[in-house]
Amino acid sequence: MLFSSVEFMFVFLPATIAGYAVFARLFSVRSATVWLIAASLFFYAYWDAALLTLLLGSIVFNFVCGKRLFTERSRALLWAGLCFNVGLLAYFKYAGFFVENVESALGVEIANLDIVLPLAISFFTFQQIAYLADVYQGKAVEPDFFSYVLFVSFFPQLISGPIVHHSEMMPQFANNERRWMRRDLIVPALGFLVMGLYKKVVLADGVAPIADQVFDASITGVPSMTDAWIGTLAYTFQIYFDFSAYSDMAIGIALLFGIRLPLNFNSPYRAVNIIDFWRRWHMTLSRFIRDYIYIPLGGSRKGGAKRYANLLIAMLIGGLWHGAGWTFIVWGGLHGVYLIANHLFRRIYPVREKQAAWSAWTGRVLTLLAVMIAWVFFRSDDFSSASRMLQGMFGMVTGEPVLSGTRTIFWVGLLLVVVWFLPNSWQVFHRFNPVLVDRSAAASLTDYRAVPASAIGSKAILVPLGLAMAVVSILVIIDRGSDTQRFIYMIF
Numbered sequence: 001m002l003f004s005s006v007e008f009m010f011v012f013l014p015a016t017i018a019g020y021a022v023f024a025r026l027f028s029v030r031s032a033t034v035w036l037i038a039a040s041l042f043f044y045a046y047w048d049a050a051l052l053t054l055l056l057g058s059i060v061f062n063f064v065c066g067k068r069l070f071t072e073r074s075r076a077l078l079w080a081g082l083c084f085n086v087g088l089l090a091y092f093k094y095a096g097f098f099v100e101n102v103e104s105a106l107g108v109e110i111a112n113l114d115i116v117l118p119l120a121i122s123f124f125t126f127q128q129i130a131y132l133a134d135v136y137q138g139k140a141v142e143p144d145f146f147s148y149v150l151f152v153s154f155f156p157q158l159i160s161g162p163i164v165h166h167s168e169m170m171p172q173f174a175n176n177e178r179r180w181m182r183r184d185l186i187v188p189a190l191g192f193l194v195m196g197l198y199k200k201v202v203l204a205d206g207v208a209p210i211a212d213q214v215f216d217a218s219i220t221g222v223p224s225m226t227d228a229w230i231g232t233l234a235y236t237f238q239i240y241f242d243f244s245a246y247s248d249m250a251i252g253i254a255l256l257f258g259i260r261l262p263l264n265f266n267s268p269y270r271a272v273n274i275i276d277f278w279r280r281w282h283m284t285l286s287r288f289i290r291d292y293i294y295i296p297l298g299g300s301r302k303g304g305a306k307r308y309a310n311l312l313i314a315m316l317i318g319g320l321w322h323g324a325g326w327t328f329i330v331w332g333g334l335h336g337v338y339l340i341a342n343h344l345f346r347r348i349y350p351v352r353e354k355q356a357a358w359s360a361w362t363g364r365v366l367t368l369l370a371v372m373i374a375w376v377f378f379r380s381d382d383f384s385s386a387s388r389m390l391q392g393m394f395g396m397v398t399g400e401p402v403l404s405g406t407r408t409i410f411w412v413g414l415l416l417v418v419v420w421f422l423p424n425s426w427q428v429f430h431r432f433n434p435v436l437v438d439r440s441a442a443a444s445l446t447d448y449r450a451v452p453a454s455a456i457g458s459k460a461i462l463v464p465l466g467l468a469m470a471v472v473s474i475l476v477i478i479d480r481g482s483d484t485q486r487f488i489y490m491i492f
Helices: 006-026 029-047 049-071 075-106 121-136 145-153 166-173 183-217 225-255 274-278 283-294 304-322 326-348 357-379 383-393 407-421 425-432 459-483
Strands: none
Touching: 006 029, 006 459, 029 049, 029 145, 049 075, 049 121, 049 145, 075 121, 121 145, 121 166, 121 283, 121 304, 145 166, 183 225, 183 383, 183 407, 183 425, 183 459, 225 357, 225 383, 225 407, 225 425, 274 326, 274 357, 283 304, 304 326, 326 357, 326 383, 357 383
């Protein structure tokens, strides 16, 4: 059941909201919490009921392990919890990849593994690893069982994030004054939901066929230089609007229940360097990698060489988190190399307080180009396809035309204008304080300060625009029916 599906928009979500309103208003917040848990578990089971046992088992184990850690700060117990969670990921997500590579190296057949990858296992596993680590370090407050179950299973963020932190969510779940959302949150809730829906069904799914056509062609041949660049740019925008859409819809849906999620996406293609990019793209994953991988490895405390090695290791793990494949590892490694180069450049040329416009735009263009090259590996099925795409992009081989017409170029160019010049959802609705923001990370964002309301438009413009976007999105959803595409990050 996708956020952008008919059954979710017109059946599940209204029913869940109605049930929550009845329980919260007539009974108690606790009963409303139980209702949300039941709805969230149903949402997960709708994808594959058999895997619900795995999710519940993971929740119960980590809750019990965390409860023991509150009374007994045992390093062995912590490692047992970490091994359990990493073991789940290793088996379900990486066992097949490992066996396949061993078979290829040895030239023998070891086993025929047919393991179904549980939906969202990467997200709820990382979330619980962070919880256990914080409990061990004395940074967590002991939750009740129902709050913990909702913390892990809350359906707006369960499938594709954000990776929420217990300190952000537990106080909201435990707030006995929360009977229903504040009226001033209705506007941003519906605004985020509509903008996210439009980004998904119109923009992301609209540009997807262009990217698919070019990357499919690279399986057997080399696309022309123009087509290779357009196809890569199309995928660059597809994953941007797809992930931005899910992040927006998750925020909007959570607000309908009076819950604020952390900001997870802040115009990453406006980044002026790779460091800036990773402060904007999948911000909660970046936070996890920083706090629970990079810093425990030693961070920057042990000198430059060790710092850069830790940075590379952290990004390689981040790449592997996205998928069990060498192309994902290369994608993560490339970003690790980018970050190292960025830090070395900063040592030679320290960041100025005020950056000239031409310098900022030069950095923005170069950063986008570097990100696009990395996306080639992320999107390609294997190294051969990625190699053919890069050969086409850089004119190493005279490729064959794949795309036709100027409409494609216009469509891709229009999306570039959108990502570079139009305000994002956060900038439109910032005054409502709809999200949780890591101020320490956000303070250094080059254009973090919200766009003034006058630059965005008045309610007289936003309301009819929002209604138009909602109508268009709903018509597209109805027209596509069961052909609605998954969000890209759901496969991770």
